[in-house]
Amino acid sequence: MFNDYMVKLGSKRSAIRELHEFGNRRAKVSGQDGVFDFSIGNPSVPIPAAVKDALVKLTSQSDSVAVHSYTSSQGSEEAREAISRGISKRFGKYVPSDLIYMTCGASAALAISINALCEPDDEFILCAPYFPEYTVYIRTAGGKEATVPFLENFDIDLVALEAAITPRTKAVIVNSPNNPSGKIYSLDLLERLANILSRKSAEFGKPIFIIADEPYRELVYSDKEVPYVMNVYPHSLVCYSYSKALSLPGERIGYIAICPDAANARELYSAVLGAGRALGYVCAPSLFQKMLAMCESEKAPIESYRTNCQLLYDGLTRIGFECVPPEGAFYLFIKAPNGDSEDMSDRAKEFGLLIVPGDDFAAKGYCRVAYCVDKDVIIRSLPLFEKLKESYEK
């Protein structure tokens, strides 16, 4: 009676949300102290003071019409100019404001970009481990995904990637710092990826695009730089979100920036405008666009994430779990001792530890631990992780 695909999509709860809600139920029964919710990537640090000041100032301003009116569908000129200046300053790349499109967060940016690019039966290459919603956006747009496995250190397997490219490949989605592995792809890796795509684009006589999904760009704990894709490869677009950078994930504010060197960049921008309309977007929330015009370069404090990361990594490896040290984002991706991630998530639940099996991220055998929690939660959880480890030794 209804659209079957949508019914299925809405009926199947994500493993993450399922766990989170299990935690809420358990907390009601046995108290919050017995639940260690590492399931959800919800930023836990305050917004920057300047952002707060800007929001208070804007909401208390006398002319509410000026603050809360529609902006143009591509977003307010002021916000897009601020973003353009920010990109120039940080990455030395000039992206004109009329190749920037404001969105309701990174998910909208991805859905819109994929719908703009996708011709029927186009293929999009996903580099495991990856955010499961990518496949939803690709299938909704009428495309197909091809998944490329990862190397032991969570780098992209470029040999497999090259082999996965076909004449129907439209784009590769790259997410760095990576959810769920915490990996930052190096400049060298990206340059090698760019070489492959340039060669294949030439071979097929049409560009293969890179979509860089960058909600975690600001959450970096190592000295490693997060390279800017437009400086490495022309046919690229960046999907950005302020959810983590400014710690306001519920407010849905982000953007798409199209590299001015991309083939037919102006036409792609038109396709982005069209896809935004088609999916029911009118404009990104205007209050938060106005805030950005004042605060685009602000950053939420990430010291507590860094502390948590270190504490948890040290604790878990001391206990004996295997884990690549994360470089960014706020996830730790640990190996299930017996290789069965769903079993590990189930065992962990018994101890009140909520960790997400990697299967939906195309990474069987791993579990994701989101450490955007209170430090105290981590400290109190470590003895339970120890018990979890012991459960494998019985």
Added chain:
Amino acid sequence: MFNDYMVKLGSKRSAIRELHEFGNRRAKVSGQDGVFDFSIGNPSVPIPAAVKDALVKLTSQSDSVAVHSYTSSQGSEEAREAISRGISKRFGKYVPSDLIYMTCGASAALAISINALCEPDDEFILCAPYFPEYTVYIRTAGGKEATVPFLENFDIDLVALEAAITPRTKAVIVNSPNNPSGKIYSLDLLERLANILSRKSAEFGKPIFIIADEPYRELVYSDKEVPYVMNVYPHSLVCYSYSKALSLPGERIGYIAICPDAANARELYSAVLGAGRALGYVCAPSLFQKMLAMCESEKAPIESYRTNCQLLYDGLTRIGFECVPPEGAFYLFIKAPNGDSEDMSDRAKEFGLLIVPGDDFAAKGYCRVAYCVDKDVIIRSLPLFEKLKESYEK
């Protein structure tokens, strides 16, 4: 190279935006005084004081994480409960909060509802005159539209509507108070529509839905009631927006409410959740959801719209234009004296009057005048409308 439909959609400027931007250019050259922009439906009244207070309070609150975090994808329980109570109180209809889904405004609500309902090649009936974006959402979802003409008084032509129903008809979209005509459909009209749909649903052995698009519900200037569709017909859903009700159109906050009496209402709700995910929506802006939990029943002051409506209607009819007195929304739909609405819009431009041809609304021969402007603009515009009228008499 890109999705052709999206490129076309993004390249074709809407007649409304085209006019509005012509106005901005003209204002830069010859001053704001020579431009009378009746093109855009951007609310021009302040937000209610209680809404402003709530926004200031929420943004200045110390725990920013509590305010700006993700809500669940269906929306915060508090906001949905407030809406459920509001619907009960105003319309005597109980819609449980778990049949309410928070959206980024009415456009998102419509796009999501249509994608949730639409199976391949389903047909959606549109009642002229109608908001042009309906066709975009229907085509994107893989459906087709069938347009039903209007009667002279802007009521739905029910004979034509019944004739347009086929076994593939999934839903009828009803917009009252109507954009662009200002018409409010009476209880009698809706009951006759419901009778037809009940009969046809029985005939085809499957429900035909009504999607009630209600962004203008609160903007009513006559004594006429705006009937609540769920009290008239079971297989119905309401797409609502606070854009006009609270005068914050840029903030993108609204909802879908599914009638609990609809066939398979729970499954439809799942389809709505799925369609929201598929189109890239994560949650409606959380700050504005929290505001709603406090202020759902507030209303923006509409006295100035009422005054404008009267002034403009009296002025235009005195000049000799033909026009049905509007009952709600903030549009006046006037007849082109020579039946050519594009020509009328062009002639009006010469006098600095920006009015939108009705062609895109499936109403050739009419022009839309949006009177959500300063009263002064209306007063100063009337002599120019008089010149416009005279231009037909030469």
